[in-house]
Every structure is written in structure tokens, then in C-alpha cells.
Amino acid sequence: MLSIWFPRLASDISLRARPVEGPFALTLRASNAENLYCLNSTASAVGLHPGMPLADARAVCPVLSTRPADLIREGRALEGLRRWTSRYGPHAAKDGTDGLIVDVSGVPHLFGGEVELLADLEARLERAGVSSKSAIAETRGGAWALARRGGGVIPEGGLLSRLGPMPVSALRIEAPVAEGLTRLGLHKIVDLTAVPRAPLARRFGAELLRRLDQALGTQAEPVAAEADAPHFGVRMTLPEPIGLTADVMGVLDRLLVRLCDKLASAQMGARAVRLELQRVDRSAAVVDVGLARAMRDPVRISALFLKGVDEVDSGFGIDGLRLTATVTEPLAPEQIGNAQARAEDELSHLISRIGNRLGFDAVQRFLPASSRIPERSFLTVPAAYAAPEPFPPKRRPRRPITLFPAEALAQVSGSPPARFSWRRMAFTTLRAHGPERITPEWWFDNPAWRSGVRDYWRIETNEGPRLWLFRTPQSGSRDWYAQGVFL
Amino acid sequence: MRTLRDRLQAGSDKPLHLLKGRVHEVEGRGRTGFALYHAARLAGPIFWIVLAHDHDRPMPGSLPEGVAERLHFIEARDETNLLWTVEEALRARPVSLVISAPEKPISLTAGRRLQLAAEAGGTTGLMLIQEGRGSNAAETRWKCDPLPSPLDSTRHRWILNKNKRGTIGIYDVSWNGTTVAVHLVPQAGERHQPEGPPR
Structure with missing residues (x-):
């Protein structure tokens, strides 16, 4: 078992992105007070420790620079490290919030031995700027204890002699239990093996003995590595930078196939695909593409990228591409050649193309709603995210075919208006149907309907247009408004 | 056996049909109604492309039967994007009708491009243009206005002003906008008074 402990994971991750000279700490807000959460080595050397209130820390060390802690980012970083450590063994799992456990049975000889494996691991982590301690032992408990107390390798059969002198708190037990054992004079792990088990279990619970057995190898403790979530990403690193759109599209096509x-x-x-282009100077450009429905057709997705890739400034050249399907949906295999499926496919491809240029919100579909x-x-x-629904059959009263925000009429005479002008055109009334009274929905605050009930009239004019006019009797105003045009 | 009446009705709205695979233009106050008539007549997805700052919107609940479900309504930021979207939609095979309301006159180049796109996709295009802002490339140009009539409140006058392969004409129709059925109203036979008893 290989156990890795990251004593300063959070601050290392934060400093990796933006380095800071001198003492540095991450702070976490807990019950209305800022406390130190994670420190770098300089800060620890000054005498600060995690859990200390920020105000006290500032008094001790006025030059301390701080940032708020980001637990989500820390979790993501640990997950990334877990994926990376799978290079040392097939089963890698998180162990708490600051450690990893890897089952390396049968692996060390590939690296030239256990000591060489640890050296390789630590060198790589150090180069990445993450401080770590790691240990290899026969049992998970033993590796855990050793990693948190200096690290190293416990050779086969040396568990008891190496773990024996360690304090009982190295057994992954809770602090009160460890304290209770110390009070009884059981300071070291070796002391526990000498006393009868039954009274120990009666006093401190079965958990203590389980941990002890797990550490010494009497009880098995497998690595419960969670299954990797499928990751839909591919990348390609190029030996020489490229800059032409055609070249980038060529690489993209290869990535898309994969x-x-x-x-x-x-x-x-995929419902959304992201292309990251890494430039030589380590800056990156991102091109996002949305799809109107789940799709995995490389040729069509490639066509959507063309405009975005064309707009990217390649700078000194691009030497790395990473392609990820950021949003995915289940898509069962489909029979090809079906005419209707092909038409639907083409339609969704059209919506994707339009959506990627105008935005997916601009391509709309109408759904029925029950409101007067x-x-x-x-x-x-948005048409890409909703299926069509049939509208209920039309009923009386008649509604206009064109609707627009209310426009005030000018030069109105009569009620209903006998003559009026709208959009700088003069009209005289031929026929008037109405009124139809519509009451605002009081449970929604609609600014346009604050003037109260409306009396709608259908006015046929001598000039041709048949208009939908209304007035608002409750507001006391005598103004007339137009809101629609009938067929 | 087909009666004379059947034959008259079956062939009655033939002159109103738009040629498939071409782009047509319609102007006048009744242009939206004309577009909806063709939307109801043609089966398949309909794309309706407008400019985002244009406030006139179709009201889905009162469109002819089956149109609102098939309608894709697209708001383009500017004229260039609008024309690009129209071209893309025309080029797509499954689309049956592309309706669009540009504001500026369509240049001859743009008009020709749209025609080529419509030919490639076999799609019918219908541009709702402002008066006199058409393109020479248009297959037909219609002028549609609602017609006031003392008897009938569903009367429209659809005038075919330009036709590249056929005759022009003036059609008075009566269409209430629920189904595809239109009645061509003969102008000569229009009476403003009920007919008197025969002598």
C-alpha cells in the first residue's frame, strides 16, 4: 500500500497559480471569525498554526499575506492528483481530504524498487509544487501512520517493529480515544498489543481494535477505489507550434474522431464541446461550441468550430490542443438511412449552426400557455432545449395574428374611435366589435398591466387594416392604444 | 365523378402558389397574412427570421392550424446576420418555408445568393419587404393588403406585380385564417347590394 499525505495541499494549490513570497495563509470563515486554514512552510516556521484566529496571526506576523480558502478547488485538485497517481497502481482512492491511498501490490519492481518508486513520486510532486510525504507498507493503516510521521518504506514483516514505537494517535482513531489510552499509560502502539483485548474493546469500543488489526495486518482493508467518471476529453501536444487555421482544423479533426x-x-x-488552444507562451484561447441536440458526428462538429477557430489569435503559435465534451447526454446508437431521422438530424444541425452564430437563445420555439x-x-x-407542443384549437374570441407592445393612438375621436391615426397613418372606422374586457393577473406584477383592466376592441378600418385596440377604463385616462393586427 | 364545382375549387388557389426552390417577395400591410397562408399550405418546419429590434411578433395562439408547432422564430441582431441565417435556412433540405423580414433593400448580389441557396435546398423563401425595397432577383413579387368590405371581414387583395415565369394578376380572396382553404372572389361579380328578385 502506498499512502501519500499532502500536508499543505490547499496553500500549495493556491500558490501554484499565483506565487507569493514570505509567509502565506489561507483563511476560512467559521462561526463569524476568520481562522487560518492552511499555511505555507514559511508561515509555520514563524509560529503560526492552522485553526488560529486571523487577528492573532496578524499580531504574531504582520507581513502575513492571506487569501480566502476555496474548498471546492481543493477537492478538485485532490481528484486530479488521484487520477495522476493511478500511474503507480490501478486502484487509487482518496483518503480523507488531504491524502491518497494507492494499492501498489506488484508494481514497485517496475520502478526499480519501493524506495525508487517513492523517490520518483516525490520528485514529480515537488516539481509540480505540491509538498507531500509518502510511505509504503504492507497495510493501509501502516502506510497511513508512516506517511504522517516522516514517510519511508516498511519492509515485509517489519510492521510491528516500525509501528510499535509510534504513539497510539497514529492508529486513525478519534482524539478522545487516544487521550483516554494515554491516560491509562498506553502511550505506544506496542503497548496495546500486550494488554488483553476484551477489556480494551469494552472500554473504547470495537473501532480501536479494528484499527489496530488493520494497521498490523490481522484484518484486511482493501482500497475502495471509486469508479472513474467517464471523462470525454482528448488532447494533442505538437512538437512545433502551428498558426494557420487549416492546420488547427486538421488537428481538430483528428481529435474529434478520437x-x-x-x-x-x-x-x-455531446451537447457542448470546448476546444482549448495552448499557445507557446503558455496563454490559452478557448472556443466553445453548442449543439442543438446530442451528437457525435465529427464532420458536423468540426464545421461548427470553423468560425471560432478562425477568430482566434494564434500569437507565437499553438503547440497544444485539448478538446472536451463539457456537456454530454445519453445517445443510443441509431439506425442510419431513415429518412425522417435524417431530416431531424439536418434540422438540429441547422439550429446548431444558427445557434453558434446568433446564440441559442435567439432560435426560439413557441409553446402554449394558459393565460388570457x-x-x-x-x-x-430556445428551440434547442424544448420539444414542440401542439397548440389547443382556436376558440372565440378572435385574436390578432401580429402582436406588439401597446402603442398609443393619436388624434382619436369618438369611443370606440371613429377616426384615429396609428404609426403616422390615418384611419376611419368601418366596423367595431367589442368590448372584450381582460383583467390583469394580480398574482403577477406586470408593469404593462398596472393600469388595470383593459377593454379590447376589434376595429375594421375603411383603409383595410383590422386592428386590435384597447383602452384602460380603470386608470381614468381616455387614451387608446393599439396592440395587434388581425388577419 | 368530379363536378364542375369540384374542379373549380380544386384549381381555384393554384395561381396563389409560390414556386418551390425560389425566393419570393411580398409587400403591403397584409404581407404577414400572406406569409401565414403559405406557412399553413406547406408541410414541414418553418423558419421565421426577424431583426431583434423589430417589435411586431406573430401571436402563436391565433396562427392557422398547425403552424405554431412547426415555427422556429429567430431573432437576428443585424441585417447581415439576418441574411446569413436566411441563407443557411434556405440551404437546409428539411425546411419547407423561410419567412424573413429585412429592413434594408436586398442587393442584387444578396438576392442572387438567396436564390442559389433556395435552389440548393429546394426550399421556398418569402421575404416580407418594405414597400419598394425588393430585389430584382425575386421570382415573384406580391402586394398584399387587407380589403375593407361591407359584407365580409376576411377579404384580402393579393396583387401579383412581378412574375418571372408566368402572368401577373390581381386576386381578391376571402380567407379567415383557420385552415388552408381560401375563396377566390371574382371582382366582376362583387355586389355591394343583395341581388333583387328576378324580373
């Missing part, structure tokens, strides 16, 4: 194969093997389709308020009698939703 990505789509990955998606196909998991029966998934004309503006709220339908919903406008």
Missing part, C-alpha cells in the same frame, strides 16, 4: 469514438463507446452524445393576457398566452423558449 473524442467521438470515446463518446460512442459510452453511448453518449395576450403577451402571456404563449411561452418563448
